[in-house]
Amino acid sequence: SPQGRGSKRALMRLNQTESLSQWCCFRSERQLVRLPLPWGEGWGEGAFAERSQSSRDERSLNGMGMNTCSHRRDLRADVRFAMRTRTTKGTNLVTTATQITLFRIFLIPVFVGLAIYYGQSVAAGAADERLRWWAIAVFAIASISDAVDGYIARHFNQRSRLGEILDPLADKALLFAGLITLSFTQWRQQFPLWFPLVVIFRDLAVVSGWALVGHITGGKCEIRAHWTGKTATFFLLVSILWLMLDFRIPPLIWPTAIAAVLTSVSGILYLAEAIQWMQRHQQTGVKP
Numbered sequence: 001s002p003q004g005r006g007s008k009r010a011l012m013r014l015n016q017t018e019s020l021s022q023w024c025c026f027r028s029e030r031q032l033v034r035l036p037l038p039w040g041e042g043w044g045e046g047a048f049a050e051r052s053q054s055s056r057d058e059r060s061l062n063g064m065g066m067n068t069c070s071h072r073r074d075l076r077a078d079v080r081f082a083m084r085t086r087t088t089k090g091t092n093l094v095t096t097a098t099q100i101t102l103f104r105i106f107l108i109p110v111f112v113g114l115a116i117y118y119g120q121s122v123a124a125g126a127a128d129e130r131l132r133w134w135a136i137a138v139f140a141i142a143s144i145s146d147a148v149d150g151y152i153a154r155h156f157n158q159r160s161r162l163g164e165i166l167d168p169l170a171d172k173a174l175l176f177a178g179l180i181t182l183s184f185t186q187w188r189q190q191f192p193l194w195f196p197l198v199v200i201f202r203d204l205a206v207v208s209g210w211a212l213v214g215h216i217t218g219g220k221c222e223i224r225a226h227w228t229g230k231t232a233t234f235f236l237l238v239s240i241l242w243l244m245l246d247f248r249i250p251p252l253i254w255p256t257a258i259a260a261v262l263t264s265v266s267g268i269l270y271l272a273e274a275i276q277w278m279q280r281h282q283q284t285g286v287k288p
Contacts, residue, residue, distance in 0.1 A: 095158035100149035119185030178240040202267035217281040232262035
C-alpha cells in the first residue's frame, strides 16, 4: 500500500543517516517501527510504547512530503516517551528505590543503639535527652524512607526483584526493633509485654499459614495487601512515636490497644483469605 511504501522509505532514509548501535521497538495498530536508541547501555531488553493515532503518526505512516529530519524529529519524541516508561525490573537490581531501602536497613541498628543507651541513662538517673531526640529522628527518617522508596519505585518504574524482597523485610525489621527495644529498655514509658508478642505472633501466623497453603496447593501464593494491615502498620508507628515523644494525653494504652486490635483483625483476614484460597483449589483442582 502507499502507506506501507512510505513507511519503508522513511526507515531506509533513517538507516542511511544513523549508526544503529541499539534499538527500540514501537508498536501501533498498523506497523512495527524499529528505532535507534543512542543513549548507551542500561536500557534492558528495550523500551516499548504504544503510539497514538494522531495526525503526526498519520504523516509518519504515509511519508508523503515528509523529509528525513522531520520524520526523525517525530520518532525522537516517541523515544523520549519510551525513556519515561522504561522498566528496570530484572535488569538493574540496585535501583534508587532499593538503595533507599538498604539505607533504612542500615538505620535500624543505629536506632536500637540510641534507644538502648538512652534507656541506660534513664535507669542511671541522668537521662540524656539528646539520645532520645536522636533516636526519634532516626526512627522518623527510616519511617519516611519507606514512603519515599515506594513512591520512586511506582512513579519511576524502578521495581526490582531485590526491592520486592528487601522492602517488606526492612519494614518488619524496623517495627520489630522498635517494639522489642522499647518494651525492654528503661524509657519513661514502656510497652506492655503482650504488645510485641501480639504483633510477632500475628506475622508468624500469617506467613506460616500462607506458606502451608502454597505447599498444599503447589502454587505460588501471594499475600495481597489489605487496608486493615496498612492501618495497623500506621498505628504501630504512631504508638512507637507516642512513647518516644513521651505523650501522656491520651495515655499510651489507647494507641497501643488500637494497633493491637487492628493487627489481630488483619491477621485473621489474611488467614481467612488463605483458607478460601485452599478451598477453591480443592473444589476446582486448579490454582485460584
